[in-house]
Amino acid sequence: MSVAVIVLGLALLWAAMTGSFSGLNLLLGAAIGTLAVLLLRKSLAQPRAVHKLRMAVSLAGLFLRELALSAVRVAIVVLTPNLKSALHPEIVAFPLSVRSDAEITLLANLITLTPGTLSIDVSADRSVLYVHVLTASTSQNVIVEIANGFEARVRELFA
Amino acid sequence: MSPAAALSLASFVALLMLGLALLISTVRIIIGPTLADRVLALDLLTVVAMGFVAAIAIRTGLTLYLDIAIALALLGFLATIALARYIMSRRLKSGGAPQ
Amino acid sequence: MITDLLVYTGCVVLVLGAAFTLIASIGVVRLPDLYTRMHAASKAGAVGGGLVLLAVALTCFDAGVALRAVVGIVFLLLTTPVGAHLLARANHHITDQKLNDGSITQLKSRNRRNPQR
CATH class of the missing domain: 1.10.287 (Helix Hairpins)
Structure with missing residues (x-):
């Protein structure tokens, strides 16, 4: 079918x-x-190929929504007259719980195109992803947001 | 406004904005200050140029321009990768000496 | 009727894409350091370029061309973060950049001998 x-x-x-x-x-x-x-x-012939395809499509939909949001947010920051007050750049060390190359690559690319975050580097032992944040509220918030959002979805997709 | 007139006006406005974007990103290429800044601006410049060519494709109706735009995006990506690698290897080779 | 609507949508998308690209270039000039500039170039730039390609897909009335434009968008969205990531990584390897809020990025200490500025 x-x-x-x-x-x-x-x-x-x-x-x-x-x-x-x-x-x-x-x-x-x-x-x-x-x-x-x-x-x-x-x-x-993989048993859950169709299920995975559906999950990939829903992840792509989420990604497109976040991408639009992130572009608008960057545009707002760029067009703020008082740039200093709008910017709070910070580098956050995000502890990775995914391990394979494919998962880390996908996650890093997703992070780069989502609101206010940009992945910079992966530590040599693949345990930490360094993320640059444009307007950080608190680094803890950012970590929780990524872990519950994209990382969970990526892990589900590759499970 | 007829669709053709609207399209002509929109593509004119878009070309104007994209031309301005080309000029502005050139400013960053000139003032630097580091090589990485210039490479970043060059990367953006190829994306802007791609948008410019795509806007011309819409204005003239020649879809052949679309292929040029996509090829330009590919070229820009490869150039960024090559230059990023160059930035890394240059520093390693020269043993930390400034440019 | 529906084709008119497509063309009008295409016009709006085209101008929106050009505006985002313009904002990206303004951001690259206005923002204070490389990483923040990278935010502007990678996000606003990719969205701007993608929207212009989408406008081509909406206004060409040719399935083959539209498909090529969509493939171009996917390609752009795949390559832009990779390019930005590589450049950020390269810069991060050769410098310790002092950020605006005073926090210093000392993720790797082996290349700290000579800050670039």
């Missing part, structure tokens, strides 16, 4: 890419999609 949905989606994507929605072209797209699914059947 889910395989059929994937093939259909790939066929539509193919038609959009080539710019023609004729029946023959859709059929060609479906054939290529089937081939791709056949090639990837091992990784698609």
Whole structure:
């Protein structure tokens, strides 16, 4: 059932890419999609692939919302007449509980594009992520926010 | 206002703003003060230039410009990576000597 | 009707994207140190560039071109934080930058011999 949905989606994507929605072209797209699914059947056969896909999509949605918010917030800071009072830059050491390369990379990239935070460096033993905060309230707040927000979602996604 | 006129006006305003952004980021490239600041401004400059080319694509209706814009974004990314690595290796090689 | 609406939306998105890019460049000049400048360049810059590409996707009426524009947006959102991160890391390795509130970043001590300013 889910395989059929994937093939259909790939066929539509193919038609959009080539710019023609004729029946023959859709059929060609479906054939290529089937081939791709056949090639990837091992990784698609994972028991919770569909569930994970849904979680990835919801994470992407959350990310886009946060990205819009962060751009607006940076814009407000930049356009403040009295810059000194609006800025409280600080570097926060965030203790990582995720371990794999993929998880840390994803988390670091998510942090960079979310409100007021920018990841700078990962310590050599991968236990601490250094995060630069533009307008820090307290460093504890920032740590709790990241740990309960993106880190939890990332861990769930890779679990 | 007809859609075509609105699009023409919007792309004109956008090109004006993006041109101004190009000039302003050039200021940071000139005044520095460190190499990292200049690389950052250069990175932003390629993003602004990409937006400029994309706005031209909208204004002229030639979608070929979109490919140029995407290629420019790729080039900017690679340049930033190369320059960041250069900043790191330069300091390591020269043993901490100032520029 | 719906195509008109798409074009008008595209106009708004285009001007919004250009405005964010302009704000990013103003931020890069106005903000006081490299890391804060990086906030402006990476966030406002990426959003601005992405919105302009989105405007292309909205106004071109061509599925292939729209898809290319969306792929461009995804690419931009993936690469901008990586570039910013690399640059921040490079700068962090070679300097101990004094931040505005007086806290000094001494995350690694091995390259502390010669602050760059």
